[in-house]
Amino acid sequence: AQKITQTQPGMFVQEKEAVTLDCTYDTSDPSYGLFWYKQPSSGEMIFLIYQGSYDQQNATEGRYSLNFQKARKSANLVISASQLGDSAMYFCAMREGPDGNNRKLIWGLGTSLAVNP
């Protein structure tokens, strides 16, 4: 069974609008962390945002926010005021276990976002 599910292979958004990229996860571990990364066509992986399972508030980083719904096991990424430079692949990932361990990340299949001018 997939532990990280991104159900949107491709998304389109109009410049300056907000967009939500979906991510659901599955784990029985009470401690875990959730990540979002952006990968432009150049291939580099750009860290966007992190949410710990015990964090009380949703994580925010500039135009990025993570809509963390623990009971539903979802960790959707919200990008506000989309820019042309936001066009890229977006990956959701999960680390099982508490902060500080060196466990591998489990990756979703990604969502390709295209921002239209």
Added chain:
Amino acid sequence: GAVVSQHPSRVICKSGTSVKIECRSLDFQATTMFWYRQFPKQSLMLMATSNEGSKATYEQGVEKDKFLINHASLTLSTLTVTSAHPEDSSFYICSAPHYLNTEAFFGQGTRLTVV
């Protein structure tokens, strides 16, 4: 922020030769390094986990004799693709976790083409 430097960024090699890819942590000590392979428009596929001073742990289906991983120091991990063939052509990228594992620092990636 922490930086992982990966070289080379692109390499073209002849079938049957070996290629070494290096990942260096520039301002922190990376006790663990993850090595990924990525095909076009696909997700990252973990190949192996290297830990400084010990043998790498390979994921199921990854040939350890073909993809040699060495983590000889806290700042350098290498992946050597031995006897490369065209099917080994891919994007390879390394990653070291932040000490709290609340972020993973990635190298720039290596695009390998075997002709």
